[in-house]
Amino acid sequence: MKSINLQTLPVILIIMLSVMAGRSVSAQETNKTIENKVKHLLSQMTLEEKVGQMTQVDFTVIGVPKEQNAEDQIDPAKLEDAVINHHVGSILNTPFTPDNKSQSIEIWRKMMRTVQDAAARTRLKIPVIYGIDAIHGATYTQNSVLFPQAISMAATFNPELAFKEGEITAREVRASGQQWNFSTVMDIGRQPLWPRLWETFGEDVHLATVMGTSYIKGHQGDDFSAADKAPTCLKHYVGYSYPLNGKDRTPAWLGERTLREYFLPTFEAGIKAGSPTVMVNSSEVDGIPGHANHHYLTTILRKELGFKGIAVSDWADIERLYTRDKMASSPKEAVKIAVMAGIDMSMVPFDFSFYDLLIELVKSREVPMSRIDEAVSRILKVKYQAGLFDPKPLLEVEGNFATADAIETNRQAARESIVLAKNDHNTLPLKKDANILVTGPTANLLSVMNGGWTITWQGFAEELYPQQKLTVLEAIQEKSTGQVTYVGGGSFDAPIDIQKVVDEAKNHDVILLSLGEHTYTETPGNIETLNLDQAQVDLANAALATGKPVVLLTLGGRPRIITSIAERASGVILGFLPGMEGGEAIADILYGDYNPNGKLPITYPRNTNGITPYDYKPIESFEQNSYNPLYPFGHGLSYTTFETNGLKIEKDKISMGKNIKVTVNVKNTGTLKGKEAVLLYINDVAASVTRPNKQLKAFKKVELNPGQAESLSFTLTPHDLSFIGVDLKRIVEPGDFKVMVGNETVSFTLRK
Ligand code: BGC
Numbered sequence: 084m085k086s087i088n089l090q091t092l093p094v095i096l097i098i099m100l101s102v103m104a105g106r107s108v109s110a111q112e113t114n115k116t117i118e119n120k121v122k123h124l125l126s127q128m129t130l131e132e133k134v135g136q137m138t139q140v141d142f143t144v145i146g147v148p149k150e151q152n153a154e155d156q157i158d159p160a161k162l163e164d165a166v167i168n169h170h171v172g173s174i175l176n177t178p179f180t181p182d183n184k185s186q187s188i189e190i191w192r193k194m195m196r197t198v199q200d201a202a203a204r205t206r207l208k209i210p211v212i213y214g215i216d217a218i219h220g221a222t223y224t225q226n227s228v229l230f231p232q233a234i235s236m237a238a239t240f241n242p243e244l245a246f247k248e249g250e251i252t253a254r255e256v257r258a259s260g261q262q263w264n265f266s267t268v269m270d271i272g273r274q275p276l277w278p279r280l281w282e283t284f285g286e287d288v289h290l291a292t293v294m295g296t297s298y299i300k301g302h303q304g305d306d307f308s309a310a311d312k313a314p315t316c317l318k319h320y321v322g323y324s325y326p327l328n329g330k331d332r333t334p335a336w337l338g339e340r341t342l343r344e345y346f347l348p349t350f351e352a353g354i355k356a357g358s359p360t361v362m363v364n365s366s367e368v369d370g371i372p373g374h375a376n377h378h379y380l381t382t383i384l385r386k387e388l389g390f391k392g393i394a395v396s397d398w399a400d401i402e403r404l405y406t407r408d409k410m411a412s413s414p415k416e417a418v419k420i421a422v423m424a425g426i427d428m429s430m431v432p433f434d435f436s437f438y439d440l441l442i443e444l445v446k447s448r449e450v451p452m453s454r455i456d457e458a459v460s461r462i463l464k465v466k467y468q469a470g471l472f473d474p475k476p477l478l479e480v481e482g483n484f485a486t487a488d489a490i491e492t493n494r495q496a497a498r499e500s501i502v503l504a505k506n507d508h509n510t511l512p513l514k515k516d517a518n519i520l521v522t523g524p525t526a527n528l529l530s531v532m533n534g535g536w537t538i539t540w541q542g543f544a545e546e547l548y549p550q551q552k553l554t555v556l557e558a559i560q561e562k563s564t565g566q567v568t569y570v571g572g573g574s575f576d577a578p579i580d581i582q583k584v585v586d587e588a589k590n591h592d593v594i595l596l597s598l599g600e601h602t603y604t605e606t607p608g609n610i611e612t613l614n615l616d617q618a619q620v621d622l623a624n625a626a627l628a629t630g631k632p633v634v635l636l637t638l639g640g641r642p643r644i645i646t647s648i649a650e651r652a653s654g655v656i657l658g659f660l661p662g663m664e665g666g667e668a669i670a671d672i673l674y675g676d677y678n679p680n681g682k683l684p685i686t687y688p689r690n691t692n693g694i695t696p697y698d699y700k701p702i703e704s705f706e707q708n709s710y711n712p713l714y715p716f717g718h719g720l721s722y723t724t725f726e727t728n729g730l731k732i733e734k735d736k737i738s739m740g741k742n743i744k745v746t747v748n749v750k751n752t753g754t755l756k757g758k759e760a761v762l763l764y765i766n767d768v769a770a771s772v773t774r775p776n777k778q779l780k781a782f783k784k785v786e787l788n789p790g791q792a793e794s795l796s797f798t799l800t801p802h803d804l805s806f807i808g809v810d811l812k813r814i815v816e817p818g819d820f821k822v823m824v825g826n827e828t829v830s831f832t833l834r835k
Contacts, residue, residue: 117467121460127207130452133459134441135170136209137422139395141432142176145198149179156190157197166201166211169435172462173263173395173428174198175214177223184547185223185538188259188484192477195260199474209463210471214263214316214395218282218536219662220248220493221255225538226549228255228489232534232660233268233294234640235500237284237684238719240760241784242297244496249301251489254311257478262469265316265362267298269349272685273696276329278608281534281640281660283324285684286696286716289779291349296356303357308470310478316360317353319397321379322346322368330609332366340772342368343807351388359392359465363426365400372408374400380425393461395428396421401437415440422450427458490664497661497668499758503679503720504687505655510632512675512722513593518566519559520631522584523597523622524575525638527556531575532658532665534640535604542602552663555597555636558670566591575601578618581625588629595673596626596652600639608640613691615643623648636669642687646713657687657714675722680758680784682719689713698775710776717762717779723753723789727761727825735831739815743799743831747824751787760784761824763797768819768830771809777823804833 125133145162147153156178165171177185178194186194195213202211221227230236230248239245249267256264271291272283284291304312322342326333337346350361363380364373373379374396384390404410404417411417418440421429429437444450466472503511513519525531529548532555538547553561560567568591570584571577588594598619614620626633627648634654637645638661649655656679661668671677686697689712695703697716704710729748737743749761761784764777781797799822801815808814817833 117464120467120472121463124207124209124463125456125460128459130442130445130455132170132207132209133455134438134445136172136459136462137428137441137455138169138171138435138438139173139175139214139428139430139432140165140171140434142174142178143433145174146178157194162197162201166198167205169438170205171211171438172209173212173214175265175430175432177215184544185225187225188480191224191259191261195477210466210474212263212466212469212471213261214265215256215259215261216265216536217252217256217261218266218268219533220252221259222536222538224255224259226485227259228485228493229533229537229663230493231496231500231662231665232281232640233284234272234281234684235659235661236496237290237294238502238659238681239496239499240290240682240782241499242293244492244499245294245297246301247492248496249298249303251492253302253313254478254483255485256313257311258480258484260477261313262471263314263316263360264302265318267295267315267317267353268319269295269317269353270319270324271345271349272324273345273694274325274329275613275642275685275688275694276610277324277326278331278603278605278610278640279324280685282604286686287684287698287779288345288348290684290782292352293782295349296352299353299356299358307359308468308473310475311483314360314465314469315358316362316395317350317358318362319364320350320361320373320384320394321364323364323366323373326366331606334366334370335368337368339811340807343811343813347383354388354390359468360395361390361392362395362397363400365397367408372400372404372410374421374426375404375408375410375424377424384425391461391464393427393465394425396426396430398430398432401426401429402431415444419444419449422454422458427461493662494664494668497664498671498677500659500661500681501668501672501679502657502659502681502683502718503654503672504657504683504714504718505649505652506720507653510593510634510653511673513673514565515563515674516565517563517593518591519563519593519595520568520570520584520587520591521556521559521595521597522570522579522626523595523636524571524579524619525555525599525636526571526595526597527554527569528575529554529663529666530602531599531638532661533663534602534660535608537602541604541607549663553666555595555666555669558666559595559673562670562674562676579622581622584622585625585629588626588631591631594626594629594631594633595636596623596633596648597636597638598623598643598645598648599637599658600641600643603640613641613644613688615645620648627651634673638665642685644688644691646689649713657683678722678755678757680719680721680760682717682760682762683714684716686712686716687714687718698778700773700775702773704776721753721757721759723751723755723757725757725759725787726750726752728827730822730824730827730829732822732829732831737831737833739817739833739835740801742801745797745799745822745829746794747827748792748794749785749787750792751789754789756786756788758784758786761795764823765799765803766821766823767804767806767816768821770806770816770818772806774806
């Protein structure tokens with residue numbers, strides 16, 4: 084038996100008592116202790132050390148030159164200069180090796196130890212926090228588990244999977260030695276042209292809130308100082324995702340009511356879920372660049388939402404207030420505007436200009452020391468909360484990285500993310516011995532299922548993808564006992580021999596036509612139209628003209644226009660970006676080894692201008708206007724059938740401020756076991772600000788055997804009935820409401 088040291092007894096008793104007294108007390112105590120430590124440390128810091136903490140640089144600042152293919156990628160002199168001479172508080176990104184790619188986990192661990200060793204040699208031994216864009220898994224660590232991208236995770240309507248993705252990602256990030264994940268994107272995806280639409284959880288506020296907060300909870304646990312947890316970052320605060328012209332980093336024309344109603348709530352929820360950092364909108368809203376917006380960054384974020392963590396700039400965006408936005412008349416003024424607006428850390432990223440200029444600004448009293456102390460306190464606090472001052476050995480690779488369990492979870496997420504949009508005459512599932520002609524530019528690539536932020540920033544380095552993962556074609560070949568013929572080019576851009584497709588069709592039962600997009604993110608992904616390129620349309624027309632049944636599969640981050648193809652195809656599968664296990668998941672569904680249950684997290688437009696979301700306003704379906712998408716939000720078929728009925732509300736008159744219980748039955752009326760997400764919408768019948776025709780307020784996913792039924796109950800809260808009123812405040816108005824599930828509607832009156 085282990086003996087207890089009497090001297091430690093009081094400590095043990097205190098811990099036990101605080102555990103018994105409840106978590107909140109001990110959390111408060113921890114906070115207090117951290118605040119004291121921060122104050123103490125801050126009191127010892129020089130101006131230079133403080134401003135260094137506010138400086139974040141890219142790996143290149145500490146790395147060997149790009150051309151030099153060195154074994155050791157950190158240049159010790161440059162690291163010394165950054166961490167010791169310039170006191171930098173944070174570093175980000177993957178090394179600029181000749182091909183700017185992911186690294187092995189061993190290299191990452193070695194590099195991260197080198198960085199922390201340098202920090203340990205600084206006067207006050209303040210650790211560096213290393214940040215990485217692990218947006219669907221540990222992007223830049225070779226062979227990490229790369230999940231479906233957020234748009235596809237949203238299509239699962241399964242928050243448990245988002246939670247697990249968070250857990251697994253945090254583990255792999257920490258096993259790689261990194262400590263801060265620039266994820267999750269809490270922007271709302273309502274502009275289908277935007278090249279980062281797929282980084283969002285789709286167009287709906289409730290769905291994105293549930294999926295995003297589940298991810299955060301998995302990633303951070305109750306305490307992100309744990310060796311296998313890490314802080315998340317809410318991106319990109321706020322309004323970034325709604326550029327009027329659809330191009331990345333162009334203005335959003337958003338009034339504050341719309342901003343508060345649709346774009347702010349996910350951030351508010353992310354803050355409540357405990358995310359300690361936000362990254363700032365790289366663009367502008369209503370004429371004010373995100374990095375200069377004091378109202379958003381200080382009044383709303385701090386005073387209203389009570390955010391206590393770090394606001395980090397996006398890439399080079401402080402300098403851009405001068406170079407791009409012409410808001411500042413010099414780089415120095417840009418630094419002043421951004422810091423005074425409320426930014427705590429600058430992702431500079433390539434030099435020490437921010438550091439030099441901010442020191443000058445403090446010395447000339449243009450930026451008060453109190454503002455510096457505030458920013459640095461926030462940074463130090465997150466470093467303490469993340470356990471960085473108490474360094475532990477790096478999380479072991481064995482058992483924490485690319486485990487069989489994690490890969491299986493990923494495959495399940497991929498399966499649940501696939502949306503079966505059309506299945507005429509039960510074309511699907513295919514028989515294993517069917518003869519299949521596979522064609523189209525996305526059939527035999529891994530990159531097209533993963534999107535940007537995969538191995539490289541843009542994600543298109545197909546040659547670097549793990550060879551053991553299967554493309555759609557390869558996964559079909561593995562399962563099929565029939566003849567599988569592939570007609571395609573070796574890469575996305577190589578022309579496909581259309582005549583060969585037509586000739587080969589004769590010898591096959593079905594054509595799998597795999598269309599979509601190559602990979603991209605950010606500005607390189609800007610497009611002029613949602614139309615598919617002509618080469619794909621020509622291929623589709625030729626395939627459809629053969630008279631053989633065509634199953635259309637789309638892969639890519641945006642809903643490219645497929646209307647005329649989808650109308651003639653026998654089956655349509657919308658794959659979006661299902662990640663590394665996407666090929667196998669799609670083959671599982673094609674052959675009926677898995678019963679599809681994904682649902683659209685966005686409205687799939689019929690035409691290029693069809694950018695009306697599902698929660699449109701009455702005026703958008705008035706007179707000549709109509710909501711007429713190719714597939715609506717929430718659409719998704721199964722190989723079985725489900726029915727919902729018996730929608731009931733506990734009372735038809737409800738007093739303000741009370742919760743409302745709603746029940747509904749769901750039944751599997753088909754012949755196969757399957758999962759179904761049941762979606763509950765409400766409509767506020769008349770209000771002082773126009774209300775959407777319907778809004779998702781709750782959902783539940785259930786798995787049912789054939790013939791099995793389940794009664795589901797939902798609780799609507801006063802918040803669910805609220806909206807942003809005329810005076811920009813959230814209010815609830817009495818009156819009539821409708822609740823809708825499936826084909827049923829019930830009503831209630833909310834009384835004062
Ligand atoms: C992107 C961010 C990303 C950052 C760091 C920026 O260009 O907008 O989403 O976190 O780069 O890589």
